[in-house]
Amino acid sequence: MIECKNISKSYKSGEIETLALKNASFRINNGEFIAIMGPSGSGKSTLMHILGCLDTPTSGLYFLDEENIAALSDDELAAIRSAKIGFIFQSFNLLPRSTVIRNVALPLVYAGIQKEKREEAAKNALNDAAFPEKFWQYMPNQLSGGMMQRVAIARALVNNPSIILADEPTGNLDTKTGEMVLETFQRLHQEQGRTIILITHEPYVAEHAERIIQIRDGSIVEDDKNNHRRIANRIVKTI
Amino acid sequence: MKIKDLFQETNAALTANRVRSSLTILGIVIGIGSVIAMISIGQGASGQIQSSIEGLGSNLLTILPGVVQPGRGIVSSGRGAAQTLINEDADVLKQITGVAYVSPELQRRFQIVSPATGNNTNSTIIGANVEYPLVRNVSVSEGAFFTDNQLRSMGRVAVLGPTVAKDLFADSDPIGKTLRINKINFKVIGVLQTKGSAGFFNPDDTVLVPLTTMQKILAGSDFLSTIAVSVEEKNLMPRVQDEAILALAAKHRVDPQSPDFSVVSQADILGTLTQVTDTFTIFLASIAGISLVVGGIGIMNMMLTTVTERTREIGLRKAIGAKKRDVSMQFLAEAIMLTSIGGIVGITFGWGISFAVSQIAGIATKVSFPSVLLAFGVSAAIGIIFGYYPARRAASLNPIEALRYE
Numbered sequence: 001m002i003e004c005k006n007i008s009k010s011y012k013s014g015e016i017e018t019l020a021l022k023n024a025s026f027r028i029n030n031g032e033f034i035a036i037m038g039p040s041g042s043g044k045s046t047l048m049h050i051l052g053c054l055d056t057p058t059s060g061l062y063f064l065d066e067e068n069i070a071a072l073s074d075d076e077l078a079a080i081r082s083a084k085i086g087f088i089f090q091s092f093n094l095l096p097r098s099t100v101i102r103n104v105a106l107p108l109v110y111a112g113i114q115k116e117k118r119e120e121a122a123k124n125a126l127n128d129a130a131f132p133e134k135f136w137q138y139m140p141n142q143l144s145g146g147m148m149q150r151v152a153i154a155r156a157l158v159n160n161p162s163i164i165l166a167d168e169p170t171g172n173l174d175t176k177t178g179e180m181v182l183e184t185f186q187r188l189h190q191e192q193g194r195t196i197i198l199i200t201h202e203p204y205v206a207e208h209a210e211r212i213i214q215i216r217d218g219s220i221v222e223d224d225k226n227n228h229r230r231i232a233n234r235i236v237k238t239i
Numbered sequence: 240m241k242i243k244d245l246f247q248e249t250n251a252a253l254t255a256n257r258v259r260s261s262l263t264i265l266g267i268v269i270g271i272g273s274v275i276a277m278i279s280i281g282q283g284a285s286g287q288i289q290s291s292i293e294g295l296g297s298n299l300l301t302i303l304p305g306v307v308q309p310g311r312g313i314v315s316s317g318r319g320a321a322q323t324l325i326n327e328d329a330d331v332l333k334q335i336t337g338v339a340y341v342s343p344e345l346q347r348r349f350q351i352v353s354p355a356t357g358n359n360t361n362s363t364i365i366g367a368n369v370e371y372p373l374v375r376n377v378s379v380s381e382g383a384f385f386t387d388n389q390l391r392s393m394g395r396v397a398v399l400g401p402t403v404a405k406d407l408f409a410d411s412d413p414i415g416k417t418l419r420i421n422k423i424n425f426k427v428i429g430v431l432q433t434k435g436s437a438g439f440f441n442p443d444d445t446v447l448v449p450l451t452t453m454q455k456i457l458a459g460s461d462f463l464s465t466i467a468v469s470v471e472e473k474n475l476m477p478r479v480q481d482e483a484i485l486a487l488a489a490k491h492r493v494d495p496q497s498p499d500f501s502v503v504s505q506a507d508i509l510g511t512l513t514q515v516t517d518t519f520t521i522f523l524a525s526i527a528g529i530s531l532v533v534g535g536i537g538i539m540n541m542m543l544t545t546v547t548e549r550t551r552e553i554g555l556r557k558a559i560g561a562k563k564r565d566v567s568m569q570f571l572a573e574a575i576m577l578t579s580i581g582g583i584v585g586i587t588f589g590w591g592i593s594f595a596v597s598q599i600a601g602i603a604t605k606v607s608f609p610s611v612l613l614a615f616g617v618s619a620a621i622g623i624i625f626g627y628y629p630a631r632r633a634a635s636l637n638p639i640e641a642l643r644y645e
Contacts, residue, residue, distance in 0.1 A: 054558060054638050075562045082560025093555040093642065097255045109244050110560040155559070 002028040002051065002163065007060035009046050018176045020046040022218040023060070028197065030162070033189040035198040035209035035226075043218040045167070046126075048199045050084050053077045065162055076171045082111050086156030090168040094140040101126070101136045104154045111159060122156050128192070129154035130184060146177030153184055163195045164188075170205055182208045188231035208232060252545070260577065263541045267581025267621070270531030271614045275589025275606060278613075280596060281520025283604035286602045292472055292505060294376060294434060298473050299338075300480055301503045302332070302466040302487070323491065323499040324463040326450075331490050332468055335482045337475040337642045342367060342374040342467040345453050345460065352419040353407040360406040363445045364420060366453020373471045377442060379589050382414045382429030390449045393456065398429040398447040416566060420446065421457055480504055534581065535621040542574050542629035553633050554641025567634035574626020575619060582618030586611055 020043045028034055038044040049055040050062060053069055054077070059073040062070050069080060081087075086107075093104050105122040113121070126136060131150045140148055149169060151165035156164050166185070170178030186208060188194045198209055205214050207230045253260045304323040329343035345366040365371075368413040369387055372378060385396050397418065404413045404427075413427045425448065434442045454461055470479045480502050487502075488495040546553070553566060593604035 044520075048269070049639050052558070075564075078557065078560055078562045081558060081613075087558050089642070093551065093558075095552060097251055107559040109241075110556070110565055112241070159560075168527070219560075 001030050001063075001067055002026075003061075003063040004051075005049060005061040005063075007047075007057040007062060009043075009050065009055070010058050020218055021050070021057070024218075024220050025060075026213060026217075026220065026223055027110065028163075028195065030195050031189075031193045031212060033185065033196045033198070033209045034211045034213065035200060035206035036213045036215060037200055037203065037206040038215035039201055040236050042215045044199050044201075044215050046218075047215065048165060048167055048197075051163070051197060052087060053080045059188070060105040079111075082107060084162040086159065086161040086164040088149070088152050088156050088164065088166040088169045090171040092140070092145075092152045092172070094148055094151055096139065099137050099139060100131070100143070100151050103140060103151055107155060107159045115204055121160075122154070125154040126151075128157055128188065130187075145173050146180055149173060149177070149181050150184065153181070153188075157188070157194075163197055165199070166195050167199045168201070169198070170200070170202075178205070179232050186232050204230075245568060245572050248569055249576050252549075252569075252573055253576060256545075259541060263341045263577055264581040266534030266537035267531070267578050267618055268534075268585040270527065271532035271582050271585025271618050272588035272592060273530055274524055274614050274617070275586055275610060276592035276596070276604075277523035278520060278610040279589070279593035279604040279606045280602060281516060282524055282607055282610070283593070283597065283602060285418065285513050285516035285604055287511060287603045288516060291435065292509055292512065298476060299374065299505045300470060300476070300483060301318070302328070302468065302483065303501045303503060304462070304464070305499065306497075306501055308635035314557050322462040324466055325461060326423060326454075326463065328487055329462070329466050331486050332466060332483055335486060337471050337479045337482075338468055339471045340370040340373045340469045342371045342469075343463045344371070344467060345450060345458060345462070346464050347453075347458050348446075349421045349457065350408065352402065353416065354419060355416055356408060356411075358409070360403060362400075362403050362406075362579060363432040364453065364457065365445050365447050366450040366458070367447050368450050371447065371467075374467045375442070377434065378432045378544040379429040381412075382427070383448050384429055385447075390451055393451045394449055395423065395425045395452060395456075396428045396449065397425040397493045398407045398431060399448075399465070400431050400441075400443045400445040401425055401433045402441065403446055404430045404444040415645060420448070423456060428563040435476040476504055476506070501517070531617060531621065535578075535625040538574055538577055538622065539625035539629060541577075542570060542626055545573070546570060546629050546633045549633075550636065552637045554637050554644065557636070557638035558642060563634040565628040566636075570630035570633045571623065571626045574630070575622035576628075578618040578622030579615075580616045585618065586614055589614070 004027070005025050007021060007024045008019065010017050010019045024047065036044050036047060042081065046055070050057050051090055053064070056070050056072070056077070060070070064080065064084060069077065072080070095106065098106070101119065101122050104125055105118040108118040108121060129150045130149065131154055134148065135143060140151060143151070169181055173181060182205065185196050185198065189196050200206050207226060207228055210226055210229065212222070212224065212226050213220055302324065326343055328339045332338060333341045346363055348361060349364050350361055368390055369384065372384055379398065382398070384398055385394060388394070389396055396425060397420070399407070399413060407413065407418060408416060413430060416427050417424050418427060419425070431443070448457070468479070468483065470476050483502050484498060485495055487500055488498045491499055493499050556566060564611045590606050593606055596602055
């Protein structure tokens with residue numbers, strides 16, 4: 001569960017201070033599928049960094065599972081990321097020289113999990129992300145974009161996180177593979193009750209979520225249930 | 240992060256850039272290899288000097304006329320100038336307990352001619368008594384050494400060093416031949432075993448004649464140039480040295496604090512020469528050490544490049560839960576791995592060089608275990624020192640910035 005109370009974030013470059021986020025307050029319950037939508041420069045990336053414990057707010061309180069993380073050190077934040085957060089990036093960020101299975105198991109290396117258990121968890125996560133078994137020993141650069149993003153989804157799932165943060169996950173994909181990725185999110189949300197936060201600038205992508213937070217110029221302008229929810233095409237599920 | 244995982248990550252990172260990794264390792268290999276080779280050459284040289292000095296006679300005390308001035312060493316003694324040692328001094332020394340043999344000697348350089356072959360040479364003629372071979376650790380390979388009788392009767396006999404024998408008689412057998420030293424005829428009765436040169440003195444390039452003959456006929460002098468004393472046991476050396484000074488000072492009626500002679504032990508000679516070789520070794524090793532530092536800088540350079548190249552990867556690792564320590568350990572491990580591989584290959588390489596030097600140049604070399612340990616320790620230390628800064632830089636990267644890095 002996430003609770004934000006009056007979060008602000010300002011950056012200083014030289015004399016000029018820019019306020020990237022102004023008094024954002026909201027609550028995200030466990031099991032919600034939420035989209036944070038806004039144009040570029042709206043402050044949605046800043047919000048994602050704070051939600052993902054990559055950064056701390058300048059002022060305000062951020063509770064993740066009832067723990068205030070606003071005042072933690074870098075290494076304490078790393079420990080929280082390791083235990084509670086799964087990241088999915090626009091550009092996948094896979095290690096090019098490690099196999100798919102090693103890429104997926106990487107977060108568990110830093111969590112200090114035994115090798116056998118890591119591989120077990122990685123295989124489960126790959127199955128959950130609907131990644132075909134015959135590519136498990138491939139290198140990421142031998143895979144298509146859609147497949148790479150599935151590896152990244154499996155990596156985000158592997159530590160069984162409280163929240164999955166997806167930053168423009170379809171940004172580098174064509175419509176069809178993007179649809180596949182969104183279908184995977186919807187399935188994970190429905191079948192496993194995962195909490196998913198989708199950051200995007202595309203209304204079409206945001207409409208796959210249950211709830212949409214609209215952000216503009218650092219402020220939340222709208223936070224409402226999505227009444228026109230799209231269901232990703234189930235037919236494209238199998239490749 | 241566990242050691243095994245760390246090792247696996249390191250291995251993957253280093254094999255990803257094989258050429259660059261090998262070139263960096265090469266820098267360390269050359270550094271460590273030259274340190275090992277230089278130290279082994281230096282140590283081999285001092286070992287060789289030590290054994291050849293011990294080969295001049297075991298437990299040897301040398302008494303020289305005049306004063307060996309401290310600092311000027313044994314090379315520039317007042318030899319020849321001072322005439323203070325006489326035959327009776329040898330008898331006094333013989334009385335000291337612990338003394339095994341005493342060899343009073345008088346040496347001069349003379350022209351030697353072989354009338355049979357017409358060859359001539361200029362060599363050191365040593366007038367000696369029968370204990371000379373025992374004290375000086377020489378033996379006769381052909382013929383015989385001169386006897387007490389020949390000594391008493393001022394026999395005109397000579398025992399040749401192998402170099403002199405070859406110079407004068409080439410390949411023919413010199414025994415029984417006549418040679419002319421300072422225009423006086425001598426009969427060759429023996430040839431010495433080859434010993435090899437020992438620093439400034441070559442025992443193979445000498446001719447031995449009875450001391451009496453030398454003093455009365457050749458040199459016309461009753462004085463001695465050296466008295467060599469061999470002591471029964473090594474641990475008796477200091478006591479015998481002290482007693483010899485006291486006994487000779489009493490005989491010469493001089494103050495033992497400022498005698499008119501000097502007693503030099505093998506340890507003194509060794510000390511002077513090992514000082515020289517040690518300086519030489521340090522000199523060589525420090526030149527080699529410079530290449531080691533250059534190799535270390537190569538490591539640092541490569542690691543800094545790697546950190547920049549892998550900024551996004553570092554950002555990702557941090558995003559998914561790597562702590563500062565995990566990141567810095569990973570990069571430090573890479574640096575240490577590079578230097579350790581370089582160290583192992585370098586030790587083998589240095590060993591090879593020192594073997595080649597001993598084979599080709601004939602200089603004895605000795606690769607000692609401490610020098611291997613030192614080289615390995617130094618290479619590991621270089622890994623830590625030169626890997627620390629890049630590793631810290633990687634660890635302190637901001638994950639947000641790092642993920643955005645293009």
